[in-house]
Amino acid sequence: MYGKQKTQKNEQISAEWHYISHKSTDSTLTFTFSSQGSRVWYLDDVSVIHTQTSSEMLINGDFASSLNNGWTQYCNTNDTCGGGKFGQLTTSNCHGGVSCFTDHCLMPNLDYLTQTFTTIPNDLYVLSFWIRVIVTGGPAGLAAYVSLY
Numbered sequence: 137m138y139g140k141q142k143t144q145k146n147e148q149i150s151a152e153w154h155y156i157s158h159k160s161t162d163s164t165l166t167f168t169f170s171s172q173g174s175r176v177w178y179l180d181d182v183s184v185i186h187t188q189t190s191s192e193m194l195i196n197g198d199f200a201s202s203l204n205n206g207w208t209q210y211c212n213t214n215d216t217c218g219g220g221k222f223g224q225l226t227t228s229n230c231h232g233g234v235s236c237f238t239d240h241c242l243m244p245n246l247d248y249l250t251q252t253f254t255t256i257p258n259d260l261y262v263l264s265f266w267i268r269v270i271v272t273g274g275p276a277g278l279a280a281y282v283s284l285y
């Protein structure tokens with residue numbers, strides 16, 4: 137599944153997407169981030185609800201605990217993203233609770249945050265998340281992608 141949504145400068149949006157699993161046993165949610173200058177992404181309150189049981193499928197979708205709890209990161213190094221710009225927890229500019237995920241991996245590099253969860257074929261799942269970018273100047277490049285398959 138792939139969706140496209142535009143946000144304005146410093147705007148925060150929440151999105152809700154419906155997803156029907158066609159794979160046999162699991163699905164993977166991936167967030168991909170890239171930016172330039174002092175443009176910084178914030179992600180919080182990620183949820184996947186299995187509608188048949190009303191069950192939350194994700195672990196630590198509110199980023200209340202360490203990223204090692206539930207999430208897997210790829211390319212999140214100083215070498216690939218720029219010093220300190222890879223994905224990590226923050227307590228600034230969050231939507232709920234005390235912490236959320238932030239990323240400003242420098243273009244053209246990409247930084248990945250993923251979580252795989254159990255799915256039942258042909259059942260309906262609802263993905264929702266809150267995302268924001270804070271812009272304080274610099275060159276005008278940034279991108280974030282969300283995929284679930």
Ligand SMILES: [Ca+2]
Nearest residue numbers: 198232233235
């Ligand atoms: Ca949070």
